[in-house]
Amino acid sequence: MSSDNDALKGLLPRMTQLSSTLGRGQLFETATGAAGITLERPAVTILVILESAGRPLRVGEIATRMQVAGPHVTRQLNGLERRRLVHRVPDPDDQRARLITLTPSGEKLIGRYLRVINGWFDHALSEWTESDQRDLVSLLGRLIDDLSTHLDTLVEDAPTD
Secondary structure, three states: OOOOOOHOOOOHHHHHHHHHHHHOOOHHHHHHHHHHHOOHHHHHHHHHHHHHOOOOOHHHHHHHOOOOOOOHHHHHHHHHHHHHOEEEEEOOOOOEEEEEEOOHHHHHHHHHHHHHHHHHHHEEEEEHHHHHHHHHHHHHHHHHHHHHHHHHHHHHHHHOO
């Protein structure tokens, strides 16, 4: 199916450029170095997910947000737990299940990292109005949610051989 929507023709190249910018070599290492963190990217991603969720999450929820398989998350969580950055707590809705939450040390560590990253965004967008900054965050969130939903549907409806 092809779309002739001129308004969206430049979207993929710009999204690709954004992905390349954020994935630029040494950017993650620069941020973690500035924050005094010696964790690998997947572990930091888990900490960011937990911090942004604002509540304990199940392993499956973390895996879904990372778009990876559960065992990958479990391996990372085991390492984070050994470092006392996360811990497992009983799920109040199902006492057999466990939720993952940040420890105070994990909160401090990811707080340092987010201050570095947010400082970069703040500096890069300092010429933008506060309203434009809020609109960017809102529209980007909407784009990600709608695109994820649509792409999930495409995968679910894809023929299997």
